[in-house]
Amino acid sequence: MKKFLPLIIFAILLIVPLMGLSTYVMHILILVLMWSVIGMAWNLLGGYTGQVSFGHAAFFGVGAYTAGLLYQHLGISAWWGLPVCIVVLTVLSLIIGFICLRLRGAYFALATLALGEICRVTTENLVDFTRGNLGILIKDRSWVEKTWFFYIILLIAAGTYIIIKKVIESKLGYYFVAIREDQDAAESLGIDTTFYKTISLCLRGVLTGIAGVFYMNYMGYIDPSIVFPLYDLSIVTVMVVMVGGTATYWGPIIGAIIMVFLAEVIRSLPQIGAAHQTIFGIILICIIIFLPNGIAGDYLKLWEPIKNRWRKKGTSL
Amino acid sequence: MAEKGDFTMSIIEVKNISKLFGGLAALTDVSFELKKGEILGLIGPNGAGKTTMFNVINGFYSPTQGDVFLKEREISNLKPHAICKLGIARTFQVVRPLQRMSVLDNVIASAFVRSKNKAQAEVVSFEVLKFTGLYDDRNIISKGLPLGKRKRLEIARALATGPEIILLDESFAGLNPTEINEQIEVVKKIRTEKRITILIIEHHMKVIMSISDRIVVLNYGEKIAEGTPSEIGRNPSVIEAYLGEEHRA
Numbered sequence: 001m002k003k004f005l006p007l008i009i010f011a012i013l014l015i016v017p018l019m020g021l022s023t024y025v026m027h028i029l030i031l032v033l034m035w036s037v038i039g040m041a042w043n044l045l046g047g048y049t050g051q052v053s054f055g056h057a058a059f060f061g062v063g064a065y066t067a068g069l070l071y072q073h074l075g076i077s078a079w080w081g082l083p084v085c086i087v088v089l090t091v092l093s094l095i096i097g098f099i100c101l102r103l104r105g106a107y108f109a110l111a112t113l114a115l116g117e118i119c120r121v122t123t124e125n126l127v128d129f130t131r132g133n134l135g136i137l138i139k140d141r142s143w144v145e146k147t148w149f150f151y152i153i154l155l156i157a158a159g160t161y162i163i164i165k166k167v168i169e170s171k172l173g174y175y176f177v178a179i180r181e182d183q184d185a186a187e188s189l190g191i192d193t194t195f196y197k198t199i200s201l202c203l204r205g206v207l208t209g210i211a212g213v214f215y216m217n218y219m220g221y222i223d224p225s226i227v228f229p230l231y232d233l234s235i236v237t238v239m240v241v242m243v244g245g246t247a248t249y250w251g252p253i254i255g256a257i258i259m260v261f262l263a264e265v266i267r268s269l270p271q272i273g274a275a276h277q278t279i280f281g282i283i284l285i286c287i288i289i290f291l292p293n294g295i296a297g298d299y300l301k302l303w304e305p306i307k308n309r310w311r312k313k314g315t316s317l
Numbered sequence: 318m319a320e321k322g323d324f325t326m327s328i329i330e331v332k333n334i335s336k337l338f339g340g341l342a343a344l345t346d347v348s349f350e351l352k353k354g355e356i357l358g359l360i361g362p363n364g365a366g367k368t369t370m371f372n373v374i375n376g377f378y379s380p381t382q383g384d385v386f387l388k389e390r391e392i393s394n395l396k397p398h399a400i401c402k403l404g405i406a407r408t409f410q411v412v413r414p415l416q417r418m419s420v421l422d423n424v425i426a427s428a429f430v431r432s433k434n435k436a437q438a439e440v441v442s443f444e445v446l447k448f449t450g451l452y453d454d455r456n457i458i459s460k461g462l463p464l465g466k467r468k469r470l471e472i473a474r475a476l477a478t479g480p481e482i483i484l485l486d487e488s489f490a491g492l493n494p495t496e497i498n499e500q501i502e503v504v505k506k507i508r509t510e511k512r513i514t515i516l517i518i519e520h521h522m523k524v525i526m527s528i529s530d531r532i533v534v535l536n537y538g539e540k541i542a543e544g545t546p547s548e549i550g551r552n553p554s555v556i557e558a559y560l561g562e563e564h565r566a
Contacts, residue, residue: 177422177426178426188406189401189427
């Protein structure tokens with residue numbers, strides 16, 4: 001049963017667009033899937049390899065801009081960003097890795113935070129190349145119906161899930177976790193920590209970039225503050241994964257569902273609409289205190305009391 | 318003792334090693350040889366530079382002066398992972414298991430160094446776990462192991478990398494008498510069954526005197542003596558610096 005769960009969920013999601021849901025609901029589902037990809041990618045380096053980064057927006061934004069600039073300068077479809085971003089983001093990841101991966105812990109986190117900001121400021125100021133704060137608008141979009149976007153992001157999400165699962169169950173996965181648990185011990189056990197951290201970073205960069213390319217195509221408009229935001233992307237990603245559960249397959253997905261739905265629900269309440277980030281922050285603090293491994297990591301802690309109460313009721317009746 | 322034959326072939330040669338941390342000399346001009354097949358004890362008071370010596374051999378530190386040779390190849394400036402691949406494994410004085418991994422996963426992660434795939438790594442790991450007597454504990458998360466077994470896990474992990482030489486840093490410290498006896502058996506078996514050369518740091522005098530073929534004594538970063546356990550036990554400067562009166566043979 002557990003083995004087939006991903007397949008069952010995938011099958012259900014395949015028929016979702018056929019149910020005639022409103023475009024708003026489809027939009028929410030697309031966002032959930034996109035955030036799952038972003039979260040799963042972060043989880044690879046931040047969760048499994050233990051290198052917590054606050055520069056996730058750099059990869060997302062560069063992916064989005066790769067697609068946008070291909071359209072802007074070469075006049076080709078922004079979907080060409082998908083293959084092109086693999087090359088661009090591998091190169092970017094190697095550069096960032098070379099600079100940042102020699103640092104550890106908080107220093108690494110701060111360096112990545114700075115790099116994310118550097119990417120944003122650079123994009124804002126290279127006006128001739130990126131149109132700066134004017135952003136990039138795709139004027140002649142191939143289609144706007146949600147159905148195909150949904151299928152595309154579903155395939156990207158499923159692909160990301162499979163890639164990460166394969167990687168984590170292989171030698172790479174053991175090495176990533178070994179590096180997270182104790183870098184010096186890992187090094188003395190024959191693990192070239194710099195090399196494997198770089199691999200983890202590249203994979204994470206490319207997967208995030210693909211989400212960025214999708215975003216460009218889906219929204220049709222980007223500017224530096226949308227795709228390189230420190231809070232709305234880099235920090236929210238960390239929260240999504242921590243709420244869902246770091247270093248778990250389902251954590252980022254659960255986190256994405258909660259984050260997207262919560263944002264939408266709270267935004268629709270007139271009194272506290274602006275406070276959705278505050279509320280998400282409070283939830284995060286509670287989760288860190290009571291479920292340090294996130295919902296996917298500690299779901300038994302949530303499930304046991306419910307089950308016990310249910311059982312008690314059953315016997316008293 | 319029958320198992321202590323003549324050890325003539327040098328496998329690690331430490332030549333005139335000095336290591337400075339700022340102005341502090343942790344090691345000053347230390348030289349010794351580790352011969353293939355022997356158990357060499359490294360002893361000395363706290364702060365004598367024993368663990369620093371391990372870190373130099375293992376590649377965590379590069380020496381300020383001098384060189385380390387592995388089978389006549391200079392390894393002084395290689396990184397730890399490269400040195401591990403050449404066949405030198407180590408354990409840590411403060412145990413450093415990969416805490417949130419199971420015992421088995423800890424060992425598998427090390428076994429990948431010389432295994433092509435997971436199946437092969439698992440075969441190596443099961444063998445090592447049986448060898449070190451941790452097989453029944455293989456599914457425990459290593460954070461939950463008692464100290465004695467964590468020390469054993471350190472050894473198991475080092476063995477899983479398929480080394481020719483193993484550096485044991487205080488593998489007996491903090492163990493109770495039963496655990497010490499079990500650990501002695503494991504260390505002896507590493508030499509007799511696996512034919513691995515051992516360099517061991519230990520404060521436990523009974524242990525070091527009974528399992529070592531030769532002993533090197535460090536004090537304030539300098540080598541003050543080298544010889545068989547009985548020679549070391551009679552050496553006046555060793556007695557003064559470290560052993561005290563009771564070990565005078």
